[in-house]
Amino acid sequence: MEWEVVIGLETHTQLKTNTKIFSGASIKYGAEPNTQACEVSLALPGVLPVLNKEAVQCAIKFGLAINAHIAPRSVFARKNYFYPDLPKGYQISQFELPVVGKGAVTIQVPAVGKNAAYEKVVNITRAHLEEDAGKSVHDLKNNGAVEGMSGIDLNRAGTPLLEIVTEPDMRSAAEAVAYAKKLHELVQWIGICDGNMQEGSFRCDVNVSVRPKGTEKLGTRREIKNLNSFKFMQQAIEYETRWQIETLEDGGSIQQSTVLFNPDTGETRAMRSKEEANDYRYFPDPDLLPLVITEADKARVQADMPELPEAMKARFEAQYALSSYDANAITTSRDLANYFVAVVDAGADAKQAANWVMGSLAAKLNAADMSINDSPINAQQFAQLLKRVGDNTISNNAAKQVFEAMWNAEGEVDGIIEAKGLKQESDTGAIEAIVDEVLAANPAMVEEFKAGKEKAFNALVGQAMKASKGKANPAQVNEILKIKLST
């Protein structure tokens, strides 16, 4: 039987605020345990939550970015369960009336093997505001080991999250990863999340089920919790899909459950049965009034929104005559797009700028695991380099050497060209003299060319370039050689 995998994602994005969602405690990462756990984070008696304005703005921004319905009135609810890192005994979340309703994200699924790349729309069911829980520390060795005890750090408790839920629209691990990457770019682009996956600012839960291809009814799903790397997501979904298909083909059945991915073994493993744990008994939180968002609130946030990647991509294609591929690549991150624009604004040719930024620069950054903001070559210097190619001061080959030198912080463009003697010989008289010498020294090649051997021409160009120590402008050498040989 042929099977089809059905995937939906729930993503917890940590919002880029200064303080917690319901109190004025800092959410800075890496602080000493419990030094950012105020009385609200600790759930001391008598405290009241007060909603953070910035967290609400972030939610509105996201809603606008995915073209979603933004609820004029949304409600906070208590999600009840017991765990030591949740001292209130409930998490404040949103249930029936979330702040962001239905929207959509267009993803680009890369080509794999014989399958060409394609675009697909993934529908967003909802996005809601909620608070994060604290952290349990099971290994207390460094904190004065205490037998049979776990340690609780409530610094993270109350950190604002936007949980973004998709429809079960994805049909392969590749589509799920493409969606996660797209969402990861988008939340950083609009500035609501720092995207730091190591620090847990962007965590995905992936719901996976399988069904016989061609059928409508969804299979029983298992939820892979807390994936914080795209590579692990790919591996986890692939393993989970195989496991479910094998289980069903062997006559077994799938139990709805939560599973964890173990990166060391590449396997998923059931964590706990959901039957009872799932009874969260949501009800509206009496400590919080309904969140009202007016048209004016939305308009204010809209006025503050950056140009979105899709719009910028279309603009780059029109304004700079970039290919769809290049425009897409450059708009994968806002910082990269800004860098490209800065290079072009500083006078570089757009097509050249796209080639270099996505080519040599991207390769260097990748290899060094650096972001564009860390680039040792600033946009002005990059533009200067491209201008020196454009005005024929240096050849493309020499430009690569200059680029290397700039990357190694050896100085500015013109200084490097001077110091390395890379300036291209564009003086017609000087090139003519070199060509004359080469023609005189290689009569055999000249004869061959005149007998119709085209290859001999290239050999003569090579000789002339060599004689000029690579400095002659190749286009001029070609031209002059052609004239000399035809007379």
Add this chain to the structure above:
Amino acid sequence: MALSIEDIKKVAHLARIEVSDSDAAATLTKLTGILGLIEQMQAVDTTGIEPMSHSQDLSQRLREDVVTKTNLRDEFQKNAPVLGNGSTEPAVAGGLYLVPKVIE
């Protein structure tokens, strides 16, 4: 809606409240009475009335995103629960609150 003893036990377990069998029977009677009251209220025609999520018809006030809380860990940790192993000291170590071991 008729409640059973099993329902009472389940709700009590979810709320981590220990109820003896005799308490459960008494609770069943009380809860059934409350549900009866709710049933009575449901007889009121509420067509066209938007449900409220709060008893006050107001909207949530928002707080500026500014750090106002300082580190009061030492004060708070003086109040941490004791371990229950005879010690009267608050159960903290290395800045962490200690709880009986939790492992998934």
